[in-house]
Amino acid sequence: GESVGLHLPTLSVQEGDNSIINCAYSNSASDYFIWYKQESGKGPQFIIDIRSNMDKRQGQRVTVLLNKTVKHLSLQIAATRPGDSAVYFCAEKPGADGLTFGKGTHLIIQP
Amino acid sequence: DAGVIQSPRHEVTEMGQEVTLRCKPISGHNSLFWYRQTMMRGLELLIYFNNNVPIDDSGMPEDRFSAKMPNASFSTLKIQPSEPRDSAVYFCASGRWEPQHFGDGTRLSIL
Numbered sequence: 237g238e239s240v241g242l243h244l245p246t247l248s249v250q251e252g253d254n255s256i257i258n259c260a261y262s263n264s265a266s267d268y269f270i271w272y273k274q275e276s277g278k279g280p281q282f283i284i285d286i287r288s289n290m291d292k293r294q295g296q297r298v299t300v301l302l303n304k305t306v307k308h309l310s311l312q313i314a315a316t317r318p319g320d321s322a323v324y325f326c327a328e329k330p331g332a333d334g335l336t337f338g339k340g341t342h343l344i345i346q347p
Numbered sequence: 348d349a350g351v352i353q354s355p356r357h358e359v360t361e362m363g364q365e366v367t368l369r370c371k372p373i374s375g376h377n378s379l380f381w382y383r384q385t386m387m388r389g390l391e392l393l394i395y396f397n398n399n400v401p402i403d404d405s406g407m408p409e410d411r412f413s414a415k416m417p418n419a420s421f422s423t424l425k426i427q428p429s430e431p432r433d434s435a436v437y438f439c440a441s442g443r444w445e446p447q448h449f450g451d452g453t454r455l456s457i458l
Binding site for chain 2: 268270272277278279280281282285325329332333334335336337338339340
């Protein structure tokens with residue numbers, strides 16, 4: 237039979253608009269969360285992280301929101317630019333273990 | 348500053364051959380992680396080291412895979428013998444606490 241790869245959800249946003257990428261995590265013991273950006277042919281690049289004792293953290297043009305009640309994480313990118321086009325991954329980390337990555341969202345910035 | 352350095356960037360070899368992937372972590376980082384990325388399974392943690400000691404290798408797919416970290420500035424991931432299903436992009440990441448910083452990966456193709 238034909239093999240099926242991951243079908244990444246795609247978010248298309250007009251340049252200059254804000255974007256919100258959502259992520260559901262699975263492990264209620266996770267106490268650290270992180271967003272990475274991956275461009276074609278490159279490794280994941282750190283964007284922003286947040287610990288479980290916080291529900292919001294802001295960086296430059298980016299904000300991460302954490303809702304532990306429903307195990308939901310979101311990444312907001314303000315005033316998007318063409319260079320923001322990439323695949324975005326959320327990841328969770330329970331204690332000292334390694335990261336568990338989500339499946340990723342493909343963000344496309346339309347000119 | 349130099350980031351995580353992986354070599355080779357691309358490797359194409361025939362099944363049954365031994366493959367060795369190399370990683371130089373960022374100086375001063377005490378944790379090192381090996382991940383594999385495929386279309387089918389996304390990004391998966393294979394093994395991680397803390398202070399050169401393997402901590403968790405539960406993600407290593409089978410005995411054909413082995414990883415070593417002889418010193419703080421070098422790690423290898425070896426596949427022997429290689430199989431076509433090992434084809435993937437292999438990433439190394441390092442960190443001192445958080446976050447982890449990724450190299451640009453080795454794209455491995457087993458024919």
